[in-house]
Amino acid sequence: MSDPAAQDPSRPNPFRTNPTSRDRSTHDLVEDLARSLTPVRRLAGPGRRTLVWSGAVLTVGLLLVPMSDVSGLRARLGVPDLHWAALGAILTALAAALAAFQSSVPGRSPAWSLLPLPPLVLWLGASGLGCLRGWLAPAANLAEPEEMRGCFVFLMGVSLPLSVLLVLMLRRACPLRPNLTAALGGLAAAAAAAALLVPFHPHDATATDLLVHLVAVLLVVGLNGLFGGRLLDGTAGPRSRPGEAGL
Amino acid sequence: MAVRATALSGEVSLSAAMQAAQAGDAAAYRDLLRDCVPVISAMARARGVQGAALDDVVQDTLLTVHRARATYDPARPFLPWLRAIAQRRAIDALRRKGRRPQEVHDPLAYEARADPGPLPGDDAERRARATVLAAAVAHLPDGQREAIEHIALRELSLEEASTLTGRTKGALKVNFHRGLKALRVSLSSRKEDTDV
Numbered sequence: 410m411s412d413p414a415a416q417d418p419s420r421p422n423p424f425r426t427n428p429t430s431r432d433r434s435t436h437d438l439v440e441d442l443a444r445s446l447t448p449v450r451r452l453a454g455p456g457r458r459t460l461v462w463s464g465a466v467l468t469v470g471l472l473l474v475p476m477s478d479v480s481g482l483r484a485r486l487g488v489p490d491l492h493w494a495a496l497g498a499i500l501t502a503l504a505a506a507l508a509a510f511q512s513s514v515p516g517r518s519p520a521w522s523l524l525p526l527p528p529l530v531l532w533l534g535a536s537g538l539g540c541l542r543g544w545l546a547p548a549a550n551l552a553e554p555e556e557m558r559g560c561f562v563f564l565m566g567v568s569l570p571l572s573v574l575l576v577l578m579l580r581r582a583c584p585l586r587p588n589l590t591a592a593l594g595g596l597a598a599a600a601a602a603a604a605l606l607v608p609f610h611p612h613d614a615t616a617t618d619l620l621v622h623l624v625a626v627l628l629v630v631g632l633n634g635l636f637g638g639r640l641l642d643g644t645a646g647p648r649s650r651p652g653e654a655g656l
Numbered sequence: 657m658a659v660r661a662t663a664l665s666g667e668v669s670l671s672a673a674m675q676a677a678q679a680g681d682a683a684a685y686r687d688l689l690r691d692c693v694p695v696i697s698a699m700a701r702a703r704g705v706q707g708a709a710l711d712d713v714v715q716d717t718l719l720t721v722h723r724a725r726a727t728y729d730p731a732r733p734f735l736p737w738l739r740a741i742a743q744r745r746a747i748d749a750l751r752r753k754g755r756r757p758q759e760v761h762d763p764l765a766y767e768a769r770a771d772p773g774p775l776p777g778d779d780a781e782r783r784a785r786a787t788v789l790a791a792a793v794a795h796l797p798d799g800q801r802e803a804i805e806h807i808a809l810r811e812l813s814l815e816e817a818s819t820l821t822g823r824t825k826g827a828l829k830v831n832f833h834r835g836l837k838a839l840r841v842s843l844s845s846r847k848e849d850t851d852v
Contacts, residue, residue, distance in 0.1 A: 446682045
């Protein structure tokens with residue numbers, strides 16, 4: 410109250426326009442930031458960016474069509490639980506990608522992160538039903554260990570480029586929770602890879618099959634959370650001023 | 657109702673300033689960042705950040721605002737966008753503080769370390785001070801009380817206070833000065849009474 414500088418109300422706010430020495434660096438920072446300002450192109454909304462990424466997934470799917478087993482696919486999609494599992498994987502991929510893009514924009518509701526849960530339950534639940542069927546009808550077409558390895562390699566091989574693309578797109582925004590955003594991105598990539606695997610899957614779902622898928626998905630989500638989180642962390646937490654490295 | 661209208665117009669002007677900043681208007685951007693400083697400070701304080709860490713949070717938030725300015729959508733309000741960034745930076749600061757190593761193997765250093773937490777009587781003392789100040793402000797004449805409440809305690813600008821109270825800026829300035837003077841007299845006489 411006794412600071413004479415703080416008593417002049419001719420400025421808009423007497424307590425913030427007369428900086429003390431402690432505020433000096435903040436004022437310098439504001440000046441630095443204003444001086445280094447350049448026009449920016451506004452980032453497209455999360456929905457639109459999800460569509461762009463889904464377009465990339467679709468392109469990968471179309472490139473793989475010549476190698477797929479289309480006649481077998483028609484027969485397999487006739488089985489209700491495989492049908493639902495494929496739908497669940499597609500919806501999980503879309504929902505997780507949308508949640509990742511939403512979480513990369515400050516101020517969006519954290520509840521978006523829960524969006525992939527219902528389709529994830531559908532995906533895992535339908536796959537689990539497939540396992541039950543395997544136990545009830547042991548004569549069903551079971552997978553060989555060799556095929557399991559193929560599935561695993563396919564899931565990892567397709568997830569990787571999709572994850573990289575998603576992380577690159579997410580880096581353009583400002584994820585305040587980088588690990589969560591990267592993990593959601595990993596789930597989206599893994600679910601998309603699992604959806605793309607459906608036309609190549611030569612056998613019905615079994616417990617081992619589900620386990621292989623689950624391990625692959627968890628691995629992709631974990632790797633994304635670990636490495637993608639670090640990649641995204643640098644985008645939201647700059648510790649340097651304009652003119653120094655990082656901006 | 658009037659407070660709500662002021663807050664709304666503040667929100668609209670902040671949003672417009674950010675939109676101008678996205679287009680490269682440095683003057684609007686400078687004003688926006690200056691206006692954001694007390695808001696960020698209040699948000700960080702509400703999260704429990706204190707002392708020198710408060711300045712770190714303000715500066716980290718400003719840097720993040722600069723980095724993330726392309727993500728702001730003018731169709732949405734500005735303050736929730738800013739709050740999300742400020743709260744995250746405040747949490748980061750609190751985590752950094754929690755991780756800082758403290759000497760426990762050197763008995764002298766351990767014993768001599770000042771406890772950063774509040775002392776047992778601090779809370780009661782702060783409440784007592786607030787009560788005394790509130791009583792002193794309540795005893796002011798209406799015009800002076802309004803000026804002190806709006807300009808000093810709520811940190812409104814003269815324009816905002818003028819809109820809210822219906823008084824001219826000149827009248828507010830005069831009342832503000834008179835109010836401060838009256839408070840200084842009443843509080844210092846009270847202090848002398850208690851010191852004896």
